[in-house]
Structures are given as structure tokens and as C-alpha cells.
Amino acid sequence: MLDGATRSFHVRRDRSRTLKELAVRGGRRRAQATVNALRDVNLRVGPGEAVGLVGRNGAGKSSTLACLAGIVPLDSGRAECGGRVVTLLELGAGFGTDFSGRENIYLNGALHGFERDEIEARVADIVAFSELGEFIDLPVRVYSSGMYLRLGFSIAAHLDADVMLIDEILAVGDESFQRKCLARISERMAAGTTMVLVSHDPSAIERVCRRVVVLDAGRVAFDGGVAEGLAAHHRLLGTVEGGSRSGRPGPGGQLDVVELDLLDALGSPRRVFRPQEAVQVRMAIRAASPADRVVAALEVRDGRGEMCFRSDTAVGAVDGTVEVSFAVEALALLGGDYDVAVGAAEQDAPAGTWLDRVARLSVTPVSDGEGVADLRGAWTVGDREAGVVAGGRSA
Amino acid sequence: MLGENTIKTHVAHVLGKLGLRDRVQAVVVAYETGLVAPEPRPPFDAILPCVLRYRFLFEQMVRRELRQKYKGSALGVLWYLVNPLVLMGAYALVFSVLLRVADIPDYPLFLLVGLIVWVFFSQALLAAAPSLVTNASLVRKVRFPREAIPASVATVQLVTFIVMLALVLPVALIVRDSLDPALALLVPIVVALFALVLGLSLAVAVLHAHFRDVEPVLGAALLPWFFLTPIFLPVEDMPGVGSRRWLGDLLEWGNPVAPFVSAVRDVLFAGQAPSGAHLLYLAAAGAGALVLGLLLFRRMERDLAVIV
Numbered sequence: 287m288l289d290g291a292t293r294s295f296h297v298r299r300d301r302s303r304t305l306k307e308l309a310v311r312g313g314r315r316r317a318q319a320t321v322n323a324l325r326d327v328n329l330r331v332g333p334g335e336a337v338g339l340v341g342r343n344g345a346g347k348s349s350t351l352a353c354l355a356g357i358v359p360l361d362s363g364r365a366e367c368g369g370r371v372v373t374l375l376e377l378g379a380g381f382g383t384d385f386s387g388r389e390n391i392y393l394n395g396a397l398h399g400f401e402r403d404e405i406e407a408r409v410a411d412i413v414a415f416s417e418l419g420e421f422i423d424l425p426v427r428v429y430s431s432g433m434y435l436r437l438g439f440s441i442a443a444h445l446d447a448d449v450m451l452i453d454e455i456l457a458v459g460d461e462s463f464q465r466k467c468l469a470r471i472s473e474r475m476a477a478g479t480t481m482v483l484v485s486h487d488p489s490a491i492e493r494v495c496r497r498v499v500v501l502d503a504g505r506v507a508f509d510g511g512v513a514e515g516l517a518a519h520h521r522l523l524g525t526v527e528g529g530s531r532s533g534r535p536g537p538g539g540q541l542d543v544v545e546l547d548l549l550d551a552l553g554s555p556r557r558v559f560r561p562q563e564a565v566q567v568r569m570a571i572r573a574a575s576p577a578d579r580v581v582a583a584l585e586v587r588d589g590r591g592e593m594c595f596r597s598d599t600a601v602g603a604v605d606g607t608v609e610v611s612f613a614v615e616a617l618a619l620l621g622g623d624y625d626v627a628v629g630a631a632e633q634d635a636p637a638g639t640w641l642d643r644v645a646r647l648s649v650t651p652v653s654d655g656e657g658v659a660d661l662r663g664a665w666t667v668g669d670r671e672a673g674v675v676a677g678g679r680s681a
Numbered sequence: 682m683l684g685e686n687t688i689k690t691h692v693a694h695v696l697g698k699l700g701l702r703d704r705v706q707a708v709v710v711a712y713e714t715g716l717v718a719p720e721p722r723p724p725f726d727a728i729l730p731c732v733l734r735y736r737f738l739f740e741q742m743v744r745r746e747l748r749q750k751y752k753g754s755a756l757g758v759l760w761y762l763v764n765p766l767v768l769m770g771a772y773a774l775v776f777s778v779l780l781r782v783a784d785i786p787d788y789p790l791f792l793l794v795g796l797i798v799w800v801f802f803s804q805a806l807l808a809a810a811p812s813l814v815t816n817a818s819l820v821r822k823v824r825f826p827r828e829a830i831p832a833s834v835a836t837v838q839l840v841t842f843i844v845m846l847a848l849v850l851p852v853a854l855i856v857r858d859s860l861d862p863a864l865a866l867l868v869p870i871v872v873a874l875f876a877l878v879l880g881l882s883l884a885v886a887v888l889h890a891h892f893r894d895v896e897p898v899l900g901a902a903l904l905p906w907f908f909l910t911p912i913f914l915p916v917e918d919m920p921g922v923g924s925r926r927w928l929g930d931l932l933e934w935g936n937p938v939a940p941f942v943s944a945v946r947d948v949l950f951a952g953q954a955p956s957g958a959h960l961l962y963l964a965a966a967g968a969g970a971l972v973l974g975l976l977l978f979r980r981m982e983r984d985l986a987v988i989v
Contacts, residue, residue, distance in 0.1 A: 332704070352821075355824050356824050359984065371824065375821075375823075376818060376822040379818050379823055380818070380819045382744075382748060384748045385745060392741055393742075396737050397819075398823070398825070
């Protein structure tokens with residue numbers, strides 16, 4: 287639990303005070319650049335809850351974890367964390383590099399306050415989970431970062447913690463191990479462990495968390511459901527106006543989408559739309575040299591990269607710059623973030639490889655309805671004899 | 682039999698009457714109204730329960746230190762014997778052969794006994810001072826009692842000190858024929874010496890984390906300190922002391938290491954019990970250093986995760 291947590295750090299090039307400075311300045315501190323890592327953050331995580339912590343780099347995620355764990359004290363406010371806390375804040379923190387993996391299990395367990403017999407009972411499980419095989423008896427200095435993660439996570443996940451704080455480290459593991467980690471986290475949660483997970487991987491958050499807290503510049507920008515939270519997070523990350531390069535460049539550079547705008551009903555550019563709102567996707571295509579049979583295409587993908595919609599149209603001959611629009615009367619998408627990718631090419635260019643400009647489209651979440659498509663359905667509940675007694679429209 | 686829904690209804694009513702959103706808020710209110718008191722961390726845990734509670738962690742940390750220290754060296758722990766032996770040879774040569782100021786039987790052994798005490802003291806402080814900073818990743822990323830770091834470093838030095846005592850003891854007993862019941866006093870003397878070293882180690886470690894000049898200052902101070910400590914001559918034989926008693930008293934009592942050197946030498950070399958004043962001093966110095974070191978550490982450890 288964090289209550290009105292505020293923490294600022296003094297940031298200086300040379301990190302610590304020296305005696306000379308102390309003597310010369312009589313102990314007064316020089317004006318220092320300060321970074322307010324946390325500003326009045328209120329966060330209550332109940333027992334057994336799993337919270338995903340997201341935000342840009344430098345938003346205060348790691349600071350939040352460090353304060354929760356009691357490693358870093360607060361300038362003001364309170365931080366409390368009940369029960370046994372196991373942290374996984376940095377790969378290999380607290381490993382003895384000349385210790386074998388097995389010896390490090392004991393060292394790491396001891397650092398988290400566990401006794402020899404408690405650890406002994408779990409060593410076999412930890413070794414099996416880590417899949418390190420014979421490496422477990424080699425000193426960890428020969429380990430790769432993925433192996434560090436395997437060992438570190440296996441230890442943390444098998445100590446009976448009441449609270450687990452995990453910083454963005456899972457990304458180092460290969461995909462199968464990441465899946466295994468997430469499954470293990472779910473198991474621990476089922477056993478009643480409280481979890482706070484920092485991750486930049488939306489699918490990881492989605493899989494294990496029921497609640498997302500978005501941090502921005504040391505403040506809580508959003509606290510709530512996972513889908514809305516991730517959408518809010520992506521809005522914060524938002525791409526620059528006019529879209530950005532998609533990383534899928536056109537084949538010859540002959541045709542370029544030079545502008546991409548999302549316009550609302552009044553014709554002004556927007557990023558965030560409500561479901562069922564009118565949206566116009568407007569792009570400007572420029573041909574470096576005259577082209578005869580130009581095709582423009584548009585693709586909408588959701589946050590996980592699944593395609594939701596794709597369409598293209600013949601533009602005809604292009605010489606110079608033409609403007610192409612795609613008008614949607616009522617946006618049939620549910621809350622979330624979508625990528626709108628557009629591109630233009632000669633008709634015979636291989637499809638799908640030339641969508642070179644992308645814009646982020648965020649749809650505000652609605653209270654009911656989950657998924658991608660807004661089907662505009664309506665529920666009716668009726669009693670067979672008395673007829674309809676209640677009805678409601680669903681998103 | 683109570684059904685689950687009955688309980689839920691009751692809980693909902695209780696929350697409703699208190700005007701609370703959920704059970705978490707109820708816990709918060711319980712704390713705020715003092716209905717439930719959070720367990721306060723005692724500002725000053727006694728050292729013994731602390732050590733007992735984190736015994737296993739401490740043991741693991743000491744093993745880690747030992748491993749890091751002696752990896753890859755052929756002589757391993759024996760290197761610690763080489764240093765005082767070389768010093769012993771050099772001082773024996775200078776003081777008893779060249780300068781002829783020391784007229785002490787078995788002078789090399791006399792030197793060696795003093796030197797191992799000094800080497801323990803100085804090496805422990807020099808190793809403890811940067812220990813928090815070198816273990817920054819640990820301090821920054823894991824929550825555990827940070828005292829364990831300088832304490833484990835000092836303990837590693839204690840281990841080598843005890844190994845050396847074990848090597849010197851039989852030699853002293855044979856050469857000096859100093860077997861005496863007073864030998865049993867060696868144990869409390871070593872305990873008091875360790876308390877002194879531990880307290881000072883905690884202090885220099887946390888000070889060095891805040892002020893990075895502590896280690897070099899310590900390194901510079903230890904050399905003159907060494908010569909002011911009655912290691913190569915007993916205090917009363919030191920040049921200039923003979924006529925001035927106050928100087929002898931100052932050298933003996935003003936330097937916390939000196940009485941330890943004298944006491945260990947009394948027991949090992951002379952085969953006699955140290956004076957009562959000495960024993961009292963050792964106990965007071967050990968306990969005092971430990972308490973002050975711990976207090977200082979507790980006071981200054983707050984921001985450790987940020988400054989190391």
C-alpha cells in the first residue's frame with residue numbers, strides 16, 4: 287500500500303557528497319537537479335490482487351516497486367507491505383558470481399529471509415523449473431542473461447511469498463519460458479499471493495493482471511481495468527501527429543504516403559474516438575514519378591497485432607500528390623488501441639508489404655462489451671408469460 | 682450453518698454502515714483509528730536476536746565473501762599469513778639487529794603476536810569501508826538487513842584471524858612455555874576485539890557510502906596509527922616514554938587497539954593474565970564500539986539504496 291507517496295531523487299553527475307565539499311560548504315547542499323520520481327502516488331493493492339504497472343520509461347514504475355519493497359524510503363507519505371515480500375527487481379541481484387546456481391538458491395532465499403530448511407524443501411522444484419540442467423552446478427558467472435532470469439525467477443516463484451514484486455525482467459527469457467513464468471505467476475496468485483508486475487508487454491499484463499495502474503511522470507494516470515488501462519497507456523505513448531513510419535517501407539520508394547490524419551465529424555484531427563463515432567482516415571499520396579495504376583490500402587490492427595480490417599481501392603493514375611480518404615460513418619470498434627496503417631503501391635506490387643505509414647487510433651472504453659468489434663447488439667430478457675420485463679442495449 | 686451469501690450480506694452491511702467501499706478500506710480505517718496497531722520496527726534491535734534471526738542469511742553472506750576472496754589463488758587463506766610474516770621479518774631485522782632498541786627474548790614471536798591483532802583490525806576496516814558500495818546491486822534491489830554486508834566482511838577477517846591464532850598459539854606455547862590458565866581469557870578477548878572491529882566496520886561502511894573519501898582517509902590514517910600502536914615495542918620501552926608517564930598512558934589507553942594488543946600478548950607471549958583494568962577496558966571498548974556503530978548505521982542507512 288502506498289499512501290500519498292512522494293519521492294524525489296537528487297540527480298548529480300558525481301554521485302555522492304565528499305568530505306571536502308562538506309567542509310567547504312559547511313554541510314549545505316548545493317542546489318541539485320531533482321527528479322520527482324513519485325508524486326503523491328496512492329496505490330492500494332489488496333491481498334491476492336494482481337496489478338500491472340505500466341508507463342513510459344522514467345514514469346516511476348521501478349521507484350514504485352522499490353518503495354513498496356521498503357528498499358527506498360519515501361520523502362513523505364507511507365509505504366506498507368504486509369507479509370513476506372519477494373522482489374525480482376534486477377537480474378542476478380544478490381547472486382554470488384562464484385557460487386554455483388545451486389548455492390545461489392540458498393543465498394537468494396536467505397536474502398529474502400527464508401531459512402535453510404524452507405529453502406532445502408524447494409531446491410528440487412526450483413532446479414526443475416529453471417530447466418538449467420547441468421548448468422545448475424556451474425558458477426553463475428558463466429550464465430547468459432536468459433539463464434540468470436531462469437534461475438532468479440525460479441527461486442522467486444518457489445519461495446512462499448505473500449507479495450511478489452517483479453520488475454520488467456521477463457523480457458529476457460525465451461518465449462516458452464516466458465509462458466511458463468506467466469503460468470507460474472497465475473498459480474501463485476491462485477494460492478493467494480499478491481502480485482505487482484511491471485511490464486512493457488501488454489499480453490503479459492493481460493494474462494495475469496485484473497487491474498492496471500498507469501504511471502506518468504510520477505503520478506497515477508489511470509487505475510482500473512486491464513483493457514482500459516492498456517488503452518490509456520498507449521494513448522500516453524501516442525504517436526506523433528500525422529502518423530509515423532511503420533517500418534514496412536514501400537518497394538521502390540516510387541509512391542509514398544506523405545500525410546496521414548484521423549479526422550472527426552467536424553474535420554479536425556483527433557487520436558481518440560468514441561465507439562460509433564464518425565472517423566475519416568485521410569492520406570496524401572505522392573508519386574516521385576508518374577504512376578498509372580495506383581492502389582491505396584488501409585489496414586486496422588488491434589493492440590496485439592491481430593488484423594481487424596483491411597481494404598484497398600484503386601486510385602488510378604497519380605502524378606504529383608493526391609489525397610485519398612476513407613470515411614467510416616460509425617466506428618464499430620470497442621475500447622482499445624488500434625494501429626491504422628496505410629500505404630500506396632502500383633497494382634502489381636506484392637500485397638501487405640507496402641503499408642508504410644501508421645497512426646495510432648484509440649477508442650475510449652465503454653462499460654460493457656469486450657473484444658474488438660462493436661456489434662451494437664441489444665439484450666432483452668423476457669418472461670415467457672409476462673413478456674419483456676427488462677431490456678438494455680449492449681455496446 | 683452460515684451460507685456464503687449470508688456472510689457477504691453481513692460484510693456488505695458492515696461496510697455500508699461505516700461508509701466504506703471495500704474491505705481494503707476497512708483495513709485502512711482499522712489502522713487509522715488505532716483498532717489495529719501496526720507492528721513497529723524497534724528502533725534498536727538488540728544485536729543478538731538480530732543475529733539469530735538472520736543467522737542463515739549471515740552464514741550465506743560470509744560464504745559468499747570467502748569464496749570471492751580466495752577464488753583462484755593457490756595459497757588461499759595462507760596469503761593472510763604471508764603478510765604478517767614478512768612484516769615480522771622486516772621489523773625483527775630493523776629493531777633487534779640494526780637498531781638494537783628491542784631487548785626482548787624471542788623478539789620475532791613478540792612482533793608476530795602484535796602484528797596478527799593489528800592485521801585483523803586494519804584489514805577488516807579496509808575491507809568493510811567500501812563493502813556497501815561494492816555490493817550496490819544488492820543494496821539497491823533486495824530488502825534485507827544491510828548490516829549483514831559489513832558484518833560478513835568483518836567476519837571473513839575474523840576467520841582468518843582465528844586461523845592465524847591457531848597457527849601461532851602452539852608455537853608460542855612451545856617457545857615461550859606460556860601455558861597458563863590465563864590462556865582461557867583469550868576467548869573473551871577475541872570476542873571483545875571482534876565487537877570493536879564489527880562496530881567500527883559498520884561505522885566506516887555506512888560513512889563511506891555517504892562520503893566517498895572515508896576509505897582513502899582510513900587507508901592514510903592506518904599507517905601512523907600502526908606506528909603509534911605498541912606492536913614492535915611494549916609501551917614502556919617506546920622511545921621517549923621512559924621519563925614521561927603521561928605519554929605512556931596516552932599511548933596505551935588513548936588508542937583502542939593498544940590494550941587489545943597488550944592483552945593478547947600477555948596471554949600468548951607472557952603467559953599471564955592481563956590486568957583487571959585492561960580486561961575492563963576491552964569489554965567497554967568492544968561493547969561501546971558495537972553499540973555506537975550499530976546506532977550510527979541505523980541512523981544513516983535510510984537512503985542507502987539511493988546513494989550507493
